[in-house]
Every structure is written in structure tokens, then in C-alpha cells.
Amino acid sequence: MALRTACAVALRTGTDLGVNNARTFVTTAFLCKRVPPLGPMPNEEFDMKNLQSVERYRSYNRYFRQAEEMKNKPAWWKTYRGYVEKADPEHGAVRVDIGLPYYRPCRLKEVRERRQVMKANKENADLERACRLRTFKIPLDVVQEVWKKNCGPLHIKKLADHYGVFRDLFPMAYFLPQVSLHICYGQDNSGTVHFGNRLTPTEAASVPQISFDAEDGSLWTLLLTCPDEHLLENEAEYVHWLVGNIPGGAVQSGEELCHYLPPFPAKGTGFHRYVYVLFKQEGPINFQEDVRPSPW
Incomplete structure (x- = not known):
């Protein structure tokens, strides 16, 4: 004063x-x-x-x-x-859901199953003894699978909103990622792709190993893009990889439209976002006119 x-x-x-x-x-x-x-x-x-x-x-x-x-x-x-909402141009706007239909399991059924599991765990003497002696090991793979089926899609959507993926790639739209992608770089799978972790250009120099669970007979298109890397235009982006007509979850059996282009972030531009997007096809698509020649 x-x-x-x-x-x-x-x-x-x-x-x-x-x-x-x-x-x-x-x-x-x-x-x-x-x-x-x-x-x-x-x-x-x-x-x-x-x-x-x-x-x-x-x-x-x-x-x-x-x-x-x-x-x-x-x-x-x-x-x-308040600062974040003021800086977000899409704050308060109605966005369109462009994803696959999401059928949430019955909440009452989930609560009943959870109560049954909790009751069985309380009556399990071996489980109580292992927890008391601190020898019990939690099966993380089972926890991961349960998370993917229950609240995983909502958490991944929040992460995509946090990093501005929908804002920069799909303006005024969003979707719930319901198909989990398992992406690993390197022969020893040391460079695993999560939801926002950091990888160096050296780790992502070669084609990754990708797998996902899909129905038999379904066709998919996989895209790797970067909204932060274009050297000339601010609103443009480079396509680093594009594979179409993927049968089921076999990415190696798909039709490679654009060969894998390793990341090349310019010096002094900070961290870049590289986004894998999986599209579901309604049927086979003729990509003959869209195939790009190999740069190597």
C-alpha cells in the first residue's frame, strides 16, 4: 500500500x-x-x-x-x-465425439463383483499372512488389464487434453482411446512408449514393434505424426509413418503407405509431441495413389 x-x-x-x-x-x-x-x-x-x-x-x-x-x-x-481456461480457445465450446462407441460396464455389476472379491480376500488366510509378512506380490499385469477395461480410456483422454493433442490434431473434436497400443523401440524393448514419456531421437531411430488386440477380420490404419516439428508452417505437420489395411493387430502385415521417418527435432525447439493414432476402417481401402516411395 x-x-x-x-x-x-x-x-x-x-x-x-x-x-x-x-x-x-x-x-x-x-x-x-x-x-x-x-x-x-x-x-x-x-x-x-x-x-x-x-x-x-x-x-x-x-x-x-x-x-x-x-x-x-x-x-x-x-x-x-483461470489462466489455463483463458488461454484455451476451445474452453466452453461443444466438442464432437469422433471415436468408437463407448459402452461403459454396469456400475452396479462392478460394485457387486468388487464386494465379492473383497469378501474373498478377507477370508483368505494365506493372503492375510502374506500381507502381514510383506511377502505378497501384486500382479501388475492383472492390474494393468483391469485399468484398461475400467477407467483407462478416461485417464488417457485427460492426458491427451492436457498435452493439447485433440486441440492441435482434431480441433473441436475428441474421442476415447479404447484400443491399447503396445509400442516398443529397440531390440531389447528398452524404449517403451507410454503416455507422455521422453524418448531421444537415437532411441526412436528404427521402426518400433507395435501390437494391439483387435477382432479377427477388422482392418485398421496406423499413423505417426508430430504437430510440433514442421520447419516452415506453424499449422502443418509431418507424417512420420502411415500403415493402412492392417488385418487384426498384425501391423507388419499391413500396407505401408509412408515409410518410417525417424524424428528430427531441430536444436533449440524443446520437446516435441509424437502421437500414434489408430483408425478403424469400415472395409478395405485402395491406397495405390497414396503410396509414397521409400526415402532410403
Whole structure:
């Protein structure tokens, strides 16, 4: 807060007043810049010196509901969400779902199955003993498969929104990734592709090994693109790999339309996003006019 001090001094001599004994008058004024008062601070309603008087939530559900209400409640201070929403041109716009139909399993059925599993685990003496002795090993492959079937597509969609994949590749559109791609670079599968991990151009110099689960008789098209790499146009992109008419999940049996082009990020341009996109075909497509010659 800006603060100034203005001093006005009035001096009159005795000869001016016509008297021999004169007094000196000194006046001082403080000028303050008025600003609007701050709003209520978080947790201001709680007495930090008497925490025992604070009402307990008594359950996680009550705490979660209260936290969601407070998160969506507008605040007088500036937030990171406000900056992000202001910078996003698609914020608040209605986007079109261009993906495959998503059939979510019955919630009631999931809850019943989960309760049965929890009941069986509580009655399993060997499992209790292994957990108590810290010798129990969680099967991560089973956890991964359950995650893919339940909340995996929603989590991957949020990651794609976070990295701006839909905004830059599919403006005003989105989809739920329902088919999981297993992508590994190198002979020893050391360069595994996840959802936003970092790989060097040396690790991605050769053609990766890709597999995915698909129905027999289905046809697919696989695309590898980069929205950050074009050297001349900001809105353009380079196609690094394009394979069409993939039968089932056999990528090596598909028709290679554009041969694999290794990443070549320019120096000083930071990290680049390389996105694998899998399209499902309704039937065989004639790509003879779209085949590109091999650059090697």
C-alpha cells in the first residue's frame, strides 16, 4: 500500500504578528491510497487454536463432496485454472465425439463383483499372512488389464487434453482411446512408449514393434505424426509413418503407405509431441495413389 507523508510548516515571526512572543505552528497530514479489501482467506472460518471444536467429516464420501463443492466455488483470487481456461480457445465450446462407441460396464455389476472379491480376500488366510509378512506380490499385469477395461480410456483422454493433442490434431473434436497400443523401440524393448514419456531421437531411430488386440477380420490404419516439428508452417505437420489395411493387430502385415521417418527435432525447439493414432476402417481401402516411395 502506497503511503505518503505531506508536511506543511507555517512560520510567522514576531514582528509580523506585532508581538515579541510568537508560536510556531506545524501541521502533518498522512495521505493513504485506498484499495478494496481482500476477501475471506481459505480456512479462515476455522479456529486454529481450538481444532478439537472443528466438525469431523466421519467418512471419505462426505469429505469428497465438500472438497468438490469448494473446488467449484468461485474465489476472489486469481487461480491457475483461470489462466489455463483463458488461454484455451476451445474452453466452453461443444466438442464432437469422433471415436468408437463407448459402452461403459454396469456400475452396479462392478460394485457387486468388487464386494465379492473383497469378501474373498478377507477370508483368505494365506493372503492375510502374506500381507502381514510383506511377502505378497501384486500382479501388475492383472492390474494393468483391469485399468484398461475400467477407467483407462478416461485417464488417457485427460492426458491427451492436457498435452493439447485433440486441440492441435482434431480441433473441436475428441474421442476415447479404447484400443491399447503396445509400442516398443529397440531390440531389447528398452524404449517403451507410454503416455507422455521422453524418448531421444537415437532411441526412436528404427521402426518400433507395435501390437494391439483387435477382432479377427477388422482392418485398421496406423499413423505417426508430430504437430510440433514442421520447419516452415506453424499449422502443418509431418507424417512420420502411415500403415493402412492392417488385418487384426498384425501391423507388419499391413500396407505401408509412408515409410518410417525417424524424428528430427531441430536444436533449440524443446520437446516435441509424437502421437500414434489408430483408425478403424469400415472395409478395405485402395491406397495405390497414396503410396509414397521409400526415402532410403
